[in-house]
Amino acid sequence: xxxxxxxxxxxxxxxxxxxxxxxxxxxxxxxxxxxxxxxxxxxxxxxxxxxxxxxxxxxxxxxxxxxxxxxxxxxxxxxxxxxxxxxxxxxxxxxxxxxxxxxxxxxxxxxxxxxxxxxxxxxxxxxxxxxxxxxxxxxxxxxxxxxxxxxxxxxxxxxxxxxxxxxxxxxxxxxxxxxxxxxxxxxxxxxxxxxxxxxxxxxxxxxxxxxxxxxxxxxxxxxxxxxxxxxxxxxxxxxxxxxxxxxxxxxxxxxxxxxxxxxxxxxxxxxxxxxxxxxxxxxxxxxxxxxxxxxxxxxxxxxxxxxxxxxxxxxxxxxxxxxxxxxxxxxxxxxxxxxxxxxxxxxxxxxxxxxxxxxxxxxxxxxxxxxxxxxxxxxxxxxxxxxxxxxxxxxxxxxxxxxxxxxxxxxxxxxxxxxxxxxxxxxxxxxxxxxxxxxxxxxxxxxxxxxxxxxxxxxxxxxxxxxxxx
Amino acid sequence: xxxxxxxxxxxxxxxxxxxxxxxxxxxxxxxxxxxxxxxxxxxxxxxxxxxxxxxxxxxxxxxxxxxxxxxxxxxxxxxxxxxxxxxxxxxxxxxxxxxxxxxxxxxxxxxxxxxxxxxxxxxxxxxxxxxxxxxxxxxxxxxxxxxxxxxxxxxxxxxxxxxxxxxxxxxxxxxxxxxxxxxxxxxxxxxxxxxxxxxxxxxxxxxxxxxxx
Numbered sequence: 001x002x003x004x005x006x007x008x009x010x011x012x013x014x015x016x017x018x019x020x021x022x023x024x025x026x027x028x029x030x031x032x033x034x035x036x037x038x039x040x041x042x043x044x045x046x047x048x049x050x051x052x053x054x055x056x057x058x059x060x061x062x063x064x065x066x067x068x069x070x071x072x073x074x075x076x077x078x079x080x081x082x083x084x085x086x087x088x089x090x091x092x093x094x095x096x097x098x099x100x101x102x103x104x105x106x107x108x109x110x111x112x113x114x115x116x117x118x119x120x121x122x123x124x125x126x127x128x129x130x131x132x133x134x135x136x137x138x139x140x141x142x143x144x145x146x147x148x149x150x151x152x153x154x155x156x157x158x159x160x161x162x163x164x165x166x167x168x169x170x171x172x173x174x175x176x177x178x179x180x181x182x183x184x185x186x187x188x189x190x191x192x193x194x195x196x197x198x199x200x201x202x203x204x205x206x207x208x209x210x211x212x213x214x215x216x217x218x219x220x221x222x223x224x225x226x227x228x229x230x231x232x233x234x235x236x237x238x239x240x241x242x243x244x245x246x247x248x249x250x251x252x253x254x255x256x257x258x259x260x261x262x263x264x265x266x267x268x269x270x271x272x273x274x275x276x277x278x279x280x281x282x283x284x285x286x287x288x289x290x291x292x293x294x295x296x297x298x299x300x301x302x303x304x305x306x307x308x309x310x311x312x313x314x315x316x317x318x319x320x321x322x323x324x325x326x327x328x329x330x331x332x333x334x335x336x337x338x339x340x341x342x343x344x345x346x347x348x349x350x351x352x353x354x355x356x357x358x359x360x361x362x363x364x365x366x367x368x369x370x371x372x373x374x375x376x377x378x379x380x381x382x383x384x385x386x387x388x389x390x391x392x393x394x395x396x397x398x399x400x401x402x403x404x405x406x407x408x409x410x411x412x413x414x415x416x417x418x419x420x421x422x423x424x425x426x427x428x429x430x431x432x433x434x435x436x437x438x439x440x441x442x443x444x445x446x447x448x449x450x451x452x453x454x455x456x457x458x459x460x461x462x463x464x465x466x467x468x469x470x
Numbered sequence: 471x472x473x474x475x476x477x478x479x480x481x482x483x484x485x486x487x488x489x490x491x492x493x494x495x496x497x498x499x500x501x502x503x504x505x506x507x508x509x510x511x512x513x514x515x516x517x518x519x520x521x522x523x524x525x526x527x528x529x530x531x532x533x534x535x536x537x538x539x540x541x542x543x544x545x546x547x548x549x550x551x552x553x554x555x556x557x558x559x560x561x562x563x564x565x566x567x568x569x570x571x572x573x574x575x576x577x578x579x580x581x582x583x584x585x586x587x588x589x590x591x592x593x594x595x596x597x598x599x600x601x602x603x604x605x606x607x608x609x610x611x612x613x614x615x616x617x618x619x620x621x622x623x624x625x626x627x628x629x630x631x632x633x634x635x636x637x638x639x640x641x642x643x644x645x646x647x648x649x650x651x652x653x654x655x656x657x658x659x660x661x662x663x664x665x666x667x668x669x670x671x672x673x674x675x676x677x678x679x680x681x682x683x
Contacts, residue, residue: 012596354555
């Protein structure tokens, strides 16, 4: 078996020496077929679940502390417990709308191992009495849709899905459904709106979370693809074994995608809570260091919505509590590494532009605020900035996310960390997310902003593309 | 053109049958319309409204929220170049500039011969493989300017086998064989607990399992 190497048919995935809970089939070129899946134990986890009572299966998931892998990191077993008893039917909605900047893992799981995901869905449906499952795949992911469709067709033919699954009284349909290009649909209530045939605008919450009032007004569990992909292994091996990996607070593994200025960008299955950013960036079986001849300037630790980290934070473990206290989040496992050639204003502008484009328009502070942020940043970047623009950016940001915004500590400036999460004047976290690049870069690299504004000039930054070709 | 033809009407009805409420099929049906015609026409939206018990305004109201739906003709090949941060760091913007210069249109535009539309898009989940693009939602990874040029050449000469015409997403559709499905569960109709939850009430004994064992 190859170690420490890219797997050509799973672009970006690096087969390292760590435990494989969700990527065990990736090294096989035909991992997505039923034949390969069955030959490597697919649906054994479902059989193991069916040998137990639904409550026991739920108990196992709770005991294992399977953390949600979509971004919030909430334990799935606890989320599952929030459904009001007796208010049937219950639904399962699978969030495969992966679109957080920097995030690349759910697509691999859907393309490379659709049967593992289907099995995970079935285990969840069995445990909770969920009457129908909707598997929502991002619109742009044509191959994932195709692979899941084929897998479902094969699974139906073999009696793994549908009526009287494996000869038992357990029956559930999985409906493949897909989106059409809208980042915000990754937010669970917006996803439900989209699934009901509406514009993908988040619903007001609290008081009612989807577990209480979700799809068609019924109790609904919304789980991320990777979260569900953990369940077959868990059923086969048990919570005790699951907890031998990772840390006490964050057992098991998770997929992280490291992109940007590293020697070997890739998707890695790592042990949660124990692996540090340093291991990941510099380790031989991971990214093998920053680009030749360059050094780390900053990194985004958990997707475009996460406040940025700097070299001082590199020894933190990928543990939610530590990263939160240090002023950011692990989010969706997307790590974007930037070296010293990166223009902080330009990078911040690009992410802010993303939020301005993707704001659904429901809440005024976000709809107007993100647009303002983008315009002001753009003019600063273009050398047209005004001296008051930095304060204006912070003021707009304060309208979306009032009070001190989460930030990493900066020893050079004597500034302590401000813990995650931010406050918000909006229904969902999209608006506050747009503040992350602004607050992070202004606090740390205010001089880059000022240089652009006062000198009406850009600081010299080498063109990355030109250098790459050299 | 533009209402569903007979083949697509059958597919549309099958899609609708998989949801408790027909309106939930709206986005998949808009995709089907786009697959048939290359873009979403007014007639198609009227037809979708009839099929889902909604109004054409509701169909357009939903559809216009989503970037993938085009309400005007676009190129046979829609080339989406990612310029979000991970790609930007490794030359995504330069790739887009090269694409614009090569095809002679700006992002959002379509070439005069109707072959290509270029778009400047947000993260498409291939961040470790930057810079990347999608052409009709098929990936091209770690794309150099030369790669781009040969892609365009291949597309012009019909040599890119994995790229269907704009509008077609997955080439395989879900299809539940007659009698194999558990059946949709409408919120109004299923007020009882699913039967298997009764297992929670029965004390477990060694040999009463219903599984295949």
